[in-house]
Amino acid sequence: MSEARAAEHRELGGRALSLAPWLDRLAAALRDAYAEETELRRPFLWRAVAGIAGVVFYFSANREPSLALCFGALAVFALLAVVTRRRHARAHALFLALACVAAGFGSGAWRTARVAAPVVPRIGVGELTGFVEELDLRPTGARFVLRVASAEGLPGDVVPARVRLTTRGTPRFAAGDFVGLKARLMPPARAALPGGYDFARDAYFARLGGVGSALGRVETLPPPDPAPASLRFFAAVDRVRNDLALRIYKIIGDDAGAIAAAMVTGKRDFLSEHAKDLIRRAGIFHIVTISGMQMTLVAGIFFVGFRRLLAASQTLALNYPIKKWAAALAMVGAVLYDIGTGSRVGTERALVMTLIMLAAVLVDRPSLSMRNLALAVFFVVAFEPEAILGASFQLSFAAVAALIAVYExxxxxxxxxxxxxxxxxxxxxxxxxxxxxxxxxxxxxxxxLVATLCATSATASFMAYDFHELSPYVLIGNPLTLAIIEFFAVPCALLGATLYPFGLDGLIWRWLEMGIHLVTWLAGLIASAPGASLQVKAFAPWAIVFLALAVLSAVLWRTWALRASAIPLALIGLIGAKSGAGFDLAVAATGDAAAIRLPSGELALLGKKPGAFAAEQWLRADADGRAAVEARGGIACDDYGCVGRLVDGRFVALVSARAAFLEDCARAAIVVTPLRAPEGCAAPLIIDRIRLADTGAVSLRFPKEGGALWTTARGVDEDRPWSPRPQQTVKLAAAPEDEESDEAELAESME
Structure with a gap:
């Protein structure tokens, strides 16, 4: 036995010795590659990635960290980086990276503290007054943001800073008006699926303390105090945008007019669901957003136009730096364009990137470089860290990074x-x-095509993760979209907006209409082609981290030895994307809707009126392309709730009235309810209001060997400003008056 083991050890040792030269060569190649990257100053780019990592760590925390602790850690790591700068290169690089991580973490904590504002705790009706900050017109009705001045009758006597409301009738008010109204408000919706989009978090950073609808007429009132100057300015801009969008929509009409209005003004509320679905399936939804491509084209038009205009004077061209003057004027034009299109989060980031590139011209540096992109990332980390988690940031920066890598x-x-x-x-x-x-x-x-292929490859993982969808024909759609924007949208937007005050813009919008009809015709061909939209199931939570690192490694490194690290990272990420757990039962955080997997293997929606957004999240996460109305088969509903059969044959009951507990608790294996379940409910598994307060939205899998595997949207003991710890964590018997208030609140939410 000992001789056999000795022989085995000798064989292993021989293999190790034979691999040693290859490992030494690999290590030497990596050292040489990193030395070359250092000469090119590429490690600087990874400090921006470290800042992003700090933001991700902050939003992954279960509890709100202390600001003193965050900035203390930043000070310690920054001091250690300074101390080790001259003598210990590796330690300096490590501490500098940790300082960037701490800076991103602290930026998230500081941003959260700055935007803190009250949020309505539950559904309620109250009397509100305030200034209308922004108004988005729709074919019927409108949606508007109200800066609240006073609020009466809301639960807990809360006075939100801002609320977003809808009204069904034609609004008789405009942005900047002081109004009074009666409104039904509810807290911003939490994620409908663990790991899904959390509107409550985005609403918190937008200082939206509630969403709902106006009840009755909205009265215009004399303001008790003048509106702030900033509100008056942006309200005036919003009024002009609405007037221009309405004029474009009326001149062109239908979906073409809605697309044109969105291209020119950024107002997308005229779009029908059919138009949204068409351009989404064709992979060109970005044509109705003011994207970085449009911002860059506008800045380029200003830059080239001003430079040629200045070059018309021989004296200026020969004696003055007209290139820098044109860059400065283009920066002003880009800022005005951003303001004129609503200055939303996505356009702000594109503006920052554009301004940095134009500023590079002023200081005689290359304008298109990864360093400028890294500076834009630092800006976002410092001032809008919550944007890191959004699809807009991920897609825009990944695409731009890929295009710059192609340029390099x-x-x-x-x-x-x-x-x-x-x-x-x-x-x-x-x-x-x-x-x-x-x-x-x-x-x-x-x-x-090469640029589009690289940009599409860089953004594919984020598209699949955020939207659970890929468009195989994007290589056809994107070049066509670029051509439409270059020859129709951007020139028409600039020229039409200039002629609009004189009433001479009609022919401009007719020219734009030709381009819109062309692109929608082509989009229809693409969307109707086989496999135009590929549905992708939800990833394992860690998969997107490795896929993002793979993209970063491919575009940030310049040497092929280090770029090759993208291959194992991508493989790990793809394994995670393939091994997404899935679910057999998903329950919304409110408990009034759920999705179950039927014996046929398809999902079905439980609830009398399941929310459209929640239903879309569930179906997309399961790679199910059906509309919500098509996922109602196999379910029986009445005034008391709904019942469906799970994939394993057991019954699931969604109870929306207390009178149904007696029967459903005795017959169903799983009871889901937005109410407090009675203590005597005999169902083996109960998911009620008290439990959901602790867990948020939940998803469950039922393996063949039995039991249930839970995934919750809220972490254990999670307590964040946008996801506060519930006040009552122990399930108590409900008083009769509590039961009545529960049912009244549920009935009101279902209206």
Whole structure:
């Protein structure tokens, strides 16, 4: 036995010795690659990634950290980075990275403290007064944001800072007016699925303390005090945007008019669901958003236009830095364009990136570089850290990073090509063919396809994670979209907005209508093609981290030895994407709607009126492309609730009236209810109001061996400002008056 073991050890040792040279070569190659990256100053880019990691760590915490602790950690790591700067390079790099992580963490905590505002605790009706900050017109009715001045009758006597309301009738008020109204408010909705989109968190950072609808007429009142200057300014801009959007919508009409109004003003509320679904399936939904591409085109138009205008004067062109003057004027034009299109979060980030690139022209630095993109990331981390978790940030920065990486690769390839031509006087036929192909890819018609392919690859994982959907034909749709925006949308927006005050803009919008009809016709062809939209199931929570690191490794490193690290990272991420747990039962945080997996394997929706957004989240996470109205089969509902059969044959009852507890608790294996379940309920599994207060939305899987695997939206003992710890964690017997208030609140929420 000992001889066999010795032989085995000798064999293993021999294998290790044979691998040692390869490992030494690999280590040497990685050291050389990192040294080259250091000369190119690429490690600086990863400090921006460290700042992003700090923000992610902050939002992953279960409890709100102390500001003193956050900034104390930042000070300690920054001090250690300064101390080790000259003598200990590796320690300096480590402490600098930790300082960036601590800075991102502290930025999130500081931002949370700055925007703190009251939130309505539950559904209620109250009398509100305040200034209308923003008004979004719809084909019927409108949605508006109210800066609350006073509130009476709301639960807990809460006075929110801002609320978002809808009204069914044509509004007789505009942005900037002081109004009084009666409104029904509810807290911003929590995530409908663990790991899903959490509107309550976004609403907290927007200082929205409630959402709901106006009841009755909205009265315009004389304000008790003048509105702040900033509110008056942005309200005036919003009125102009609404007037322009309404004019475009009326001139062009239908969905084409709605798309044109969204392209020019950023107002998307005229869009029908059919139009949204069409352009989404074609992979070109960004045409109705004021994206970074439009911001860059506008800035480019201003820059080139001003520069050529200044160059018309020989005296200015020969004696003054007109290029810098044009860049400064383009910065002003970009800011005005951002304000004119509503200055939303997505356009603000695009504006920051554009301004940094134009500022680089002022200081004689390369305008299109990864360092400028990293500076834009630092800006977002410092001032809007919550945006890191949003799809807009992830998609825009991934796409821009990929395009810059292509630009850098093109420059390096051209430099190598020119160097080879100088060395080799008579290249062979293969070399000529390769150079011609490379030239077509870098400058010819293949260049847009190469750029689109790289940008699409960089954003694919984020698209799949955030929207559970991929568009295979995006390589066709995106170049077409770019052409439409270049030749129709941006020029028409600038020229039409200039002529609008004079009433001479009608022909401009007719020209834009031609482009819109062309793009919607092409979008219809793409959307109707087989496999135009691929549904993707929800990922394992850790998968997107590895996929994001794979994208970063591919675009931030310049050497192929380090870029190759993207391959194992992507493989790990794909394994995580493939191994998403899924669910057999999903329950909304409110308990008034659920999704169950039927014996057929499809999902079905429980609830008399399941929320459209929650239903969409459940179906998308299961890679189910059906509409909510199509997922109602196999369910029996009446005035007391709904009943359905699970995949394993057991019954699930959703109880919406107390009279149904007696029967459903005796027959159903699982009882779901937005009410307090009675103490004597005999169902083996009860998910009621008290339990959901602790867990938030839940999803369950029922393995064949029995039991239930739970996933909750709220962490254990979670207590964050947008997800506070429930006041009552012990299930007590409900008093009769509590029962009545529960049912009244439920009935009101279902209206």
């Amino acid at each position: 690769w093109r420059g390096a390839a051209l430099a190598r090509s020119h160097a080879k031509r100088r060395i080799i006087s008579t290249p062979g036929r293969f070399s000529e063919w390769r150079e011609a192909l490379l030239d077509r890819l870098l400058h010819g018609p293949g260049a847009p």
